[in-house]
Amino acid sequence: MTPLLATRGLAVGHGGRALIAGLELRLPPGQVLCVLGPNGAGKTTLFRTLLGLIPPVAGEVLLAGAPLAQLSRRRIAARLAHVPQALANPFAFAALDIVLMGAAARLGPLARPGPPETARAMAALQRLGIADLAQARIGQLSGGQRQLVLIARALAQQAAALIMDEPTASLDFANRRRVGQAIRDLAGAGHGIILSSHDPDHAAALADQVLLMGRHGVIASGTVDGTMTAANLSQLYGIAVSRQQDAGGALHFR
Ligand SMILES: Nc1ncnc2c1ncn2[C@@H]1O[C@H](COP(=O)(O)OP(=O)(O)OP(=O)(O)O)[C@@H](O)[C@H]1O
Numbered sequence: 001m002t003p004l005l006a007t008r009g010l011a012v013g014h015g016g017r018a019l020i021a022g023l024e025l026r027l028p029p030g031q032v033l034c035v036l037g038p039n040g041a042g043k044t045t046l047f048r049t050l051l052g053l054i055p056p057v058a059g060e061v062l063l064a065g066a067p068l069a070q071l072s073r074r075r076i077a078a079r080l081a082h083v084p085q086a087l088a089n090p091f092a093f094a095a096l097d098i099v100l101m102g103a104a105a106r107l108g109p110l111a112r113p114g115p116p117e118t119a120r121a122m123a124a125l126q127r128l129g130i131a132d133l134a135q136a137r138i139g140q141l142s143g144g145q146r147q148l149v150l151i152a153r154a155l156a157q158q159a160a161a162l163i164m165d166e167p168t169a170s171l172d173f174a175n176r177r178r179v180g181q182a183i184r185d186l187a188g189a190g191h192g193i194i195l196s197s198h199d200p201d202h203a204a205a206l207a208d209q210v211l212l213m214g215r216h217g218v219i220a221s222g223t224v225d226g227t228m229t230a231a232n233l234s235q236l237y238g239i240a241v242s243r244q245q246d247a248g249g250a251l252h253f254r
Pocket residue numbers: 014015019037038039040041042043044045046
């Protein structure tokens with residue numbers, strides 16, 4: 001099966017200098033790939049490269065088998081959506097307006113969203129269980145609600161692959177769980193999701209595959225169980241890490 005997103009010999013960085021090289025990622029439908037790494041390892045740089053916002057230092061990104069470099073912004077938007085961090089938004093947009101931006105991403109630059117786009121935006125809000133927030137101002141929502149609105153925007157874009165920048169950062173326990181469940185539901189519906197996290201426990205609970213991105217290159221990648229070992233995480237963060245598995249099978253790192 002053609003992966004939704006893949007990389008071949010990808011090196012990412014700035015000004016022609018690679019932060020990380022030799023990335024061979026493969027994101028099939030229905031999978032969550034979590035990128036873990038210390039501050040400054042290059043997770044955001046990788047995501048910006050996968051989104052086509054900065055060029056690779058070497059290698060290439062393939063979207064549904066097609067080289068990203070040959071696709072227009074609109075073709076990229078049809079296949080890949082970005083969910084940024086839910087930072088406080090000073091603008092007085094309603095949640096529905098934000099989601100409409102996703103629904104309109106495939107329209108031409110001068111086209112205005114019409115009834116089909118509004119219906120798609122409402123359906124996305126409904127799917128995430130927040131249709132009642134459609135008219136709420138984004139600035140008045142909680143961090144968790146804002147994150148769900150941004151995921152709804154990506155869904156309204158109807159791209160199969162989603163890139164999420166620390167989607168559960170700064171969320172409380174309940175919202176973290178809610179957003180985590182939404183991510184697993186999306187994978188269950190056939191989306192492929194790449195996300196970053198600073199929480200190994202949460203990553204282990206959410207992901208099908210992980211990429212451990214160290215300051216000097218990839219430390220390991222593959223399944224959660226085989227990759228998230230105490231030794232690999234100790235190397236990744238430069239501190240002693242122990243791993244435990246609870247009775248339910250969930251992994252915990254200390
Ligand atoms: N536009 C830029 N030009 C040059 N260097 C940059 C640029 N953006 C980021 N960097 C550098 O690239 C390195 C990786 O940054 P990046 O933001 O990708 O890391 P990160 O893993 O996402 O970190 P964090 O976990 O703190 O978000 C850092 O050393 C950063 O200073």
